[in-house]
Amino acid sequence: xxxxxxxxxxxxxxxxxxxxxxxxxxxxxxxxxxxxxxxxxxxxxxxxxxxxxxxxxxxxxxxxxxxxxxxxxxxxxxxxxxxxxxxxxxxxxxxxxxxxxxxxxxxxxxxxxxxxxxxxxxxxxxxxxxxxxxxxxxxxxxxxxxxxxxxxxxxxxxxxxxxxxxxxxxxxxxxxxxxxxxxxxxxxxxxxxxxxxxxxxxxxxxxxxxxxxxxxxxxxxxxxxxxxxxxxxxxxxxxxxxxxxxxxxxxxxxxxxxxx
DNA sequence: CCGGATGTTCACCT
DNA sequence: GAGGTGAACATCCG
Numbered sequence: 679x680x681x682x683x684x685x686x687x688x689x690x691x692x693x694x695x696x697x698x699x700x701x702x703x704x705x706x707x708x709x710x711x712x713x714x715x716x717x718x719x720x721x722x723x724x725x726x727x728x729x730x731x732x733x734x735x736x737x738x739x740x741x742x743x744x745x746x747x748x749x750x751x752x753x754x755x756x757x758x759x760x761x762x763x764x765x766x767x768x769x770x771x772x773x774x775x776x777x778x779x780x781x782x783x784x785x786x787x788x789x790x791x792x793x794x795x796x797x798x799x800x801x802x803x804x805x806x807x808x809x810x811x812x813x814x815x816x817x818x819x820x821x822x823x824x825x826x827x828x829x830x831x832x833x834x835x836x837x838x839x840x841x842x843x844x845x846x847x848x849x850x851x852x853x854x855x856x857x858x859x860x861x862x863x864x865x866x867x868x869x870x871x872x873x874x875x876x877x878x879x880x881x882x883x884x885x886x887x888x889x890x891x892x893x894x895x896x897x898x899x900x901x902x903x904x905x906x907x908x909x910x911x912x913x914x915x916x917x918x919x920x921x922x923x924x925x926x927x928x929x930x931x932x933x934x935x936x937x938x
Numbered sequence: 939c940c941g942g943a944t945g946t947t948c949a950c951c952t
Numbered sequence: 953g954a955g956g957t958g959a960a961c962a963t964c965c966g
Contacts, residue, residue, distance in 0.1 A: 798963050
């Protein structure tokens with residue numbers, strides 16, 4: 679579930695908790711806070727006031743008057759504030775909430791709580807995470823930043839692999855990358871460094887358009903390509919049968935007729 | 939039972 | 953060093 683769009687929803691949800699104080703910290707899953715220990719995290723956060731919520735790519739940053747709490751959501755993580763969820767449809771359990779899947783929780787002074795809910799356990803809690811390893815955020819990306827993200831030595835990696843490389847560009851995951859390339863009419867296997875200036879401009883516009891559309895529609899899974907990500911699926915633009923390929927280690931669906 | 943899944947990281951090649 | 957591949961992680965779902 680979580681790509682930039684979902685994490686932006688989580689950020690907005692976390693904003694509602696700003697101003698409250700952490701009464702207690704629960705870390706029932708040691709893996710989620712590794713390599714830190716529960717006692718250390720509790721000591722660092724107990725009594726702290728939440729002062730803000732930011733997002734950098736897929737990383738949520740909950741700021742306090744002490745350390746910043748970084749939350750990474752992995753494949754199935756979601757943020758829950760009390761009984762509020764930022765996303766209706768959790769991937770696992772078809773919308774179910776299961777206490778077993780709460781991997782980390784901040785008990786707040788008003789009786790509410792902010793929790794990382796994550797069946798598959800790829801999510802992580804970080805204290806004062808290093809943001810310098812992340813590229814520019816895809817939602818506020820300038821044309822120059824995109825050009826820099828694509829540039830490199832030689833032809834570079836496949837375009838899609840580069841779009842998903844969080845060190846170069848932060849926020850796009852597998853689904854959004856496919857939607858962006860589909861919308862921009864660019865083949866995922868094109869070398870990142872091979873784009874002409876007008877193609878970079880097109881890609882830049884499409885990243886913004888795809889993200890805004892997904893934010894409006896309700897998630898990374900609401901793209902035009904999504905219903906066609908199956909054998910026999912067809913391009914919504916021209917009816918061509920989509921091609922399925924493995925690029926950058928991820929399953930990629932694209933239209934060989936209009937993506938070049 | 940098997941394959942696949944919206945992510946990240948690491949070992950091992952080329 | 954850069955980049956590719958595959959595996960690992962862990963769990964659920966179709």
